[in-house]
Amino acid sequence: MASQQENDKQLAAQAAVALLADGMTVGLGTGSTATAALHAIAARKLSITGVPTSRQTAELAMALGIPLADINEVPHIDITLDGADEFTVSLDLIKGGGGALLHEKIVAVRSRQLVIMTDASKLVERLGKFRVPVEVIPFAVRYVQEQIAGMGAACTVRPDVVTDEGNLIVDADFGLVESPSALGARLKSITGVVEHGIFAGIATLVFMGDNGTVRRFPQVSGS
Numbered sequence: 001m002a003s004q005q006e007n008d009k010q011l012a013a014q015a016a017v018a019l020l021a022d023g024m025t026v027g028l029g030t031g032s033t034a035t036a037a038l039h040a041i042a043a044r045k046l047s048i049t050g051v052p053t054s055r056q057t058a059e060l061a062m063a064l065g066i067p068l069a070d071i072n073e074v075p076h077i078d079i080t081l082d083g084a085d086e087f088t089v090s091l092d093l094i095k096g097g098g099g100a101l102l103h104e105k106i107v108a109v110r111s112r113q114l115v116i117m118t119d120a121s122k123l124v125e126r127l128g129k130f131r132v133p134v135e136v137i138p139f140a141v142r143y144v145q146e147q148i149a150g151m152g153a154a155c156t157v158r159p160d161v162v163t164d165e166g167n168l169i170v171d172a173d174f175g176l177v178e179s180p181s182a183l184g185a186r187l188k189s190i191t192g193v194v195e196h197g198i199f200a201g202i203a204t205l206v207f208m209g210d211n212g213t214v215r216r217f218p219q220v221s222g223s
């Protein structure tokens, strides 16, 4: 039997998939909630073109019969549906718990809308309980760790993870984050950092499954 959390992820995924229409080009996120969305897309027999954010998602989409296109072959992406590890009511996110943050962010910034699907455990007042994943070129990993330590954060290289681009993930604990965009900019300026999992000002909508109902952020007045 599915847990309440899995059920809530599915409800959020169904709410997001309800925004799709035939003919759309859709960014396909990575992770368990994005997987629920893929199944919901297949169940609706929608005629969309998917742009996957990971090998794992591409494989599942192909198995479900969802046609795919290379991101560089599509003129635009109408909407992307993805999960998150944390989000705030201002729609700032931490992503990358599954190691797919780089392709996820590239697909997200090319999309007209980024719709996030989560369960209620992902809503936080301030980002930072979840360690910030940072994608790093292997040659630079020691230097990047030293720089992050110099910023006052403990960090570790995620064991046994190599990203789709052949990079490593460093998980960094900055504590609660005052300014997600400022932290993101600082991380991005470190030589050898390819990308980080702070998505500030990119998401347009969040559907959060909450004990059998779906809440949306930003909240519509009266909800």
Ligand SMILES: O=C[C@H](O)[C@H](O)[C@H](O)COP(=O)(O)O
Binding pocket: 029, 030, 031, 032, 033, 034, 082, 083, 084, 085, 094, 095, 096, 097, 098, 099, 100, 101, 104
């Ligand atoms: O790299 C992975 C992604 O950012 C996921 O979207 C994120 O970790 C959330 O995953 P899940 O839906 O499994 O909680």
